[in-house]
Amino acid sequence: MKVLVTGTAGFIGSHLAERLLAEGHDVVGVDAFTEYYDRRLKERNLEALVTHPNFQIVEGDLAVIDLAGLLDGCEIVFHLAAQPGVRASWGNDFHLYLERNLWATQRLLEAVRDRPLHKFVFASSSSVYGNAERYPTVETDVPQPISPYGVSKLAGERLCLAYASSYGVPVVALRYFTVYGPRQRPDMAFSRFIAALSEGQEIMIYGDGKQTRDFTYVSDAVAATVAAGFEDVSNDVVNVGGGSRVTVLDVLALLREITEQELSVRFVETQRGDVRDTGADIMRARDVIGYNPRVSLSEGLFRQIEFSRASNAAPALPTSVPRD
Numbered sequence: 001m002k003v004l005v006t007g008t009a010g011f012i013g014s015h016l017a018e019r020l021l022a023e024g025h026d027v028v029g030v031d032a033f034t035e036y037y038d039r040r041l042k043e044r045n046l047e048a049l050v051t052h053p054n055f056q057i058v059e060g061d062l063a064v065i066d067l068a069g070l071l072d073g074c075e076i077v078f079h080l081a082a083q084p085g086v087r088a089s090w091g092n093d094f095h096l097y098l099e100r101n102l103w104a105t106q107r108l109l110e111a112v113r114d115r116p117l118h119k120f121v122f123a124s125s126s127s128v129y130g131n132a133e134r135y136p137t138v139e140t141d142v143p144q145p146i147s148p149y150g151v152s153k154l155a156g157e158r159l160c161l162a163y164a165s166s167y168g169v170p171v172v173a174l175r176y177f178t179v180y181g182p183r184q185r186p187d188m189a190f191s192r193f194i195a196a197l198s199e200g201q202e203i204m205i206y207g208d209g210k211q212t213r214d215f216t217y218v219s220d221a222v223a224a225t226v227a228a229g230f231e232d233v234s235n236d237v238v239n240v241g242g243g244s245r246v247t248v249l250d251v252l253a254l255l256r257e258i259t260e261q262e263l264s265v266r267f268v269e270t271q272r273g274d275v276r277d278t279g280a281d282i283m284r285a286r287d288v289i290g291y292n293p294r295v296s297l298s299e300g301l302f303r304q305i306e307f308s309r310a311s312n313a314a315p316a317l318p319t320s321v322p323r324d
């Protein structure tokens, strides 16, 4: 099948495109190489893709480019392009969240609405829940985002569902829960912790470190995304969580154990927009897309450290490291 992956040069998009190519599909990628983080990292993300004969990359902004040509022959759209980042979404940059998370999504939906399409998969987020009414959180629980980013992702998700109900666009919105692993965005916690450790800097913890996240390894998120594209499911919203919920302090303990290094930690104030806890009920994902997260936090964190070390950004690992 020929598929479109938006945001292909990003963290999750690049892993997804690699997986789709490995499964024999033709992949058209589009990315605007936005300035949110270093373009060189995004170019590096594409290294394994650009030499593949079934891969084509288009540099362009979904908010402005001609989409008809881009979509030509594509049967599935994996829409991952977005302005991410919870804590950066306050203030003057909110227009970027509107343009990249809503306007770009609306243009794409308009462009597909009268086409025969097998699936439109939208990358939504656990941040739509805000401080959820219960844990683990079920898809039908009332979304109450507390960050502008979360509001923009919820609006994007609802826009997709509006096109599903009025035009029959076969939409699946996946609510990813804090994804990590090799190539993780540099603004995210694990990347920042590993970089601080390798540079001998303090690790900064927002709040008391007892906040929890349902961390999800990137290959698990990708497996769910591929299944959402190809399985017989549409008009649906599905949680994609890692299957275990831990505190940020637990992550630090694991980091210490894996690297056998002492960590220098500074606690600073809780950041506006950060939810206290996330935790996914993944029963729906199991039922409709056969999702089953496979990579444990210790194994996944180990792999991310190894990757960073290979990119000269992580502390040396001791010869015997704990693994599952």
Ligand code: NAD
Residues within 6 Å of the ligand: 006, 007, 008, 009, 010, 011, 012, 013, 030, 031, 032, 033, 034, 036, 042, 060, 061, 062, 063, 079, 080, 081, 082, 083, 084, 099, 100, 104, 123, 124, 125, 126, 153, 175, 176, 177, 178, 179, 180, 185
């Ligand atoms: P990322 O920033 O690494 O990737 C997004 C890519 O989209 C970037 O390469 C960027 O250049 C591109 N892009 C942004 N606006 C664009 C536009 N208008 N046109 C074309 N390209 C554009 O982010 P990521 O962490 O890989 O996240 C991927 C998706 O998953 C996003 O939709 C994000 O909101 C969602 N998500 C991520 C996480 C996570 O933990 N990483 C969790 C929940 C949801």
Ligand code: UGA
Residues within 6 Å of the ligand: 084, 085, 086, 124, 125, 126, 127, 128, 176, 177, 178, 179, 187, 188, 189, 190, 192, 193, 204, 205, 206, 207, 211, 213, 248, 271, 274
């Ligand atoms: C992540 C992504 O950045 C969002 O794009 C995504 O939508 C969201 O997950 C989601 O699941 O919906 P976040 O959970 O904030 O957001 O991910 P991290 O940046 O990895 O932060 C994890 C935790 O570590 C948060 O509690 C944060 O406050 C904390 N943290 C982060 C620190 O204590 N110190 C840091 O330097 C960075």
